[in-house]
Amino acid sequence: MxxxxxxxxxxxxxxxxxxxxxxxxxxxxxxxxxxxxxxxxxxxxxxxxxxxxxxxxxCAAQPPPAAKPADPSSVAAAPAxxxxxxxxxxxxxxxxxxxVAPAVLEAAAASGVDEVAEQGDGFAAFCRRGKGRKRVEMEDRHVAAVALGGDRAQALFAVFDGHGGKRAAEFAADNMPRIVAEELERSTRGGGGAGRAAVEGAVRRAYLRTDEEFSSSSNSKNREQAGGGACCVTALLRDGGRQLVVSGAGDCRAVLSRAGRAEALTDDHRASRQDERDRIEALKGGLVLNCRGTWRVQGSLAVTRGIGDAHLKPWVVAEPETTTVDVGADCELLILASDGLWDKVGNQEAVDAASSFTSDLPAACRRLVDMAVSRGSSDDISVLVVQLQRRPLR
Known part of the structure; x- marks a missing residue:
């Protein structure tokens, strides 16, 4: 050519x-x-x-020498x-x-799942895949494990928001209920009983075990799987629904409706939090950078806690923060959701919208997802709503 x-x-x-x-x-x-x-x-x-x-x-440029006036008599004699x-x-x-070739995107979209819905006695969940240009699969997962560990008086509800792939969220959803049940049983056998501190300790160990087991399984496979992670929020209902133990690691959030008022039971673990930045920078090699207005661990990840993210250890940890609530007559709804919802919908807005569908929990979940999408959310969105006064565990 x-x-x-x-x-x-x-x-x-x-x-x-x-x-x-x-x-x-x-x-x-x-x-x-x-x-x-x-x-x-x-x-x-x-x-x-x-x-x-x-x-x-x-420094490399030199000024040219000053030009001398030409002699008219020498012009004719000068050679060309x-x-x-x-x-x-x-x-x-x-x-x-x-x-990416259009055929590849079409094949991924055809094989993926756009929406997932689940309904049970006193709870409902709805998940929708985001429409961002790089999202070719659903990375969110949720869990509704009634009769946890064979005990009909307890249940575990959870939302897992994967990043860098679905594997960490998928692993946590498949294994955390089993691990939580094992740690609760171990606490009882060890003489710790079923007190508040003992239960919170069991949930903490379950988070750390899930992270360790995922990291071990990832290291035995490919490097891509080891690089993924997941934010988590879990709600353990015990004593026939009279006690609620909520834990979180990352930016999934749990919001309680108490007499119509929204009460956040978890704090988002993001690198913008001063205490999280201080914790990370106190560790050897820890660095938090502001990248185009978003604080990120090592200039990479915006969340500071979660399952997985082996390439960011020890700065990103699976240590959860836990709150225990006694469920009274004023406790109406519990909303667990990924940040795809909370980035666009406020806590009180979510409670107000869900409360208008108390007789139809699946419609409440869909309503919340639609609100986030209508406001421009392109992230995966998972919402799980539990109606606390129905006491489904009794």
């Missing part, structure tokens, strides 16, 4: 030659597969090697000068935009 370039074109002026650098190989990663379209610029590779970079440093040869400018290389 040949092309003609107009001489003296300002596009190829020496001041812009420094911007023409060899192009790195472009990659697009999707679930361990790489899509590398053949570059239409390959024939110009030899030309790129001949690009001359001029030193833009002002040879024409100045100019170097042909290097071609302007415009990289082609590399995107």
């Amino acid at each position: 040949s092309c003609a370039v107009a001489p003296g074109s300002p596009v190829f002026s020496p001041s812009r030659l420094g911007l023409l650098t060899p192009l790195d190989q472009l990659h697009h990663h999707h679930h361990g597969a790489s899509f590398l379209p053949s570059s239409p610029l390959r024939p110009f590779a030899p030309l790129r090697a001949r690009i001359v970079h001029h030193d833009p440093s002002p 000068k040879a024409p100045v040869k100019r170097r042909r400018p290097a071609p302007l290389l415009v990289p082609a935009a590399v995107t």
